[in-house]
Amino acid sequence: MATTTDPTLTTRSIVTARAESFGRIFLHGGTVVALIVLVVFFFAMRPDVFLTFTNVKNILYQVSILAIIAGAQTIVMVVGDFDLSVGATSALAGAVAASMMIGGVPVTVAFAVAILVGLLVGLVNGLLIAYVNLSAFVATLATMTSVVGLAYLVTAGTTLFNLPPEFNSLGQGKLFEIPIPVYIAIVISLLLWFVLRFTTVGRRWYATGGNVEVSRLSGINVRRARLIAFTAAGAISALGGVLLAARLGSASAVQGSDNMMFSVAAVFLGMTVVRSGAANLGGTMVGVAIIGVMSNGLNILGVNAYVQQVVTGLIIIAAVTLSSLRHRER
DSSP, rough: OOOOHHHHHHHHHHHHHHHHHHHHHHHHHHHHHHHHHHHHHHHHHHHHTTTTHHHHHHHHHHHHHHHHHHHHHHHHHHHTTTTTTHHHHHHHHHHHHHHHHHHTHHHHHHHHHHHHHHHHHHHHIHHHHHHHHOHHHHHHHHHHHHHHHHHHHTTTTTTTTTOOOOHHHHHHOOOTEEEHHHHHHHHHHHHHHHHHHHHHHHHHHHHHHOOHHHHHTTTOOOHHHHHHHHHHHHHHHHHHHHHHHHHHHOTTTTTTTTTHHHHHHHHHHHHTTTOOOOHHHHHHHHHHHHHHHHHHHHTTOOOOHHHHHHHHHHHHHHHHHHHHHHHHHH
């Protein structure tokens, strides 16, 4: 007996299947698509400026510090936590370095001490979260508050100027017309990518972030993994803060305070790039690029700074929403 197929149902099924397929593509690659759309949009609006070598160089320069701090945030989010203190840690490190150099301490010593300060802040975060069992939100919020206070003490509530030229050259110098911080950001990003992708430490971080209990039963020292992650994040954030002070030629207690918010947004945006929906360095850099392109493009178009804040907030909402949908799909 022959059966007949309702052509209306068939057409409806095809449309539904295509819609679902488009939804999956957007969910899986929405971040990359968003970056492409932004680039095309701003190029169409200002083709004489946006994709010129000078402007592309400016975008890379603008996001170099954020890329470093977002890399630090990626590490702690890989293990299933987050760090609200990365921005404050970077500001404290820059303030410590500047204060020491103004006091006559050699640049290399001040640089090393600033990185050590960041490492100690990260170590405190790791101890509170991994061994005292405080939530990451509570621990890093408390640390952020204390670190901001320390930064104000170091700077005496002022902006520190007159830093040595050899220090400023780290942030303001160029190699082949490309600012030095861009090279440093690329090196740090590649190192973090290698650690996360190819080392035992990286695999343990991902395992811990995936399922703490299973990781513990598999023989992974979960507490140590989280401690190392936060300690590394503190040191890397400090590096970003020192480079920011060198780039600006000054240091203050609130310098780069937006980098914490932007780093979280970049990591969430990057979570949609990979199938697993986990934090990953490559995706984070795509998120950083979106933030940099958006900020630069809006500036070129002369958009009010307050409007830019609203747009940034909407991007963060979109990033978290996409990440949440991605996790539900899993």
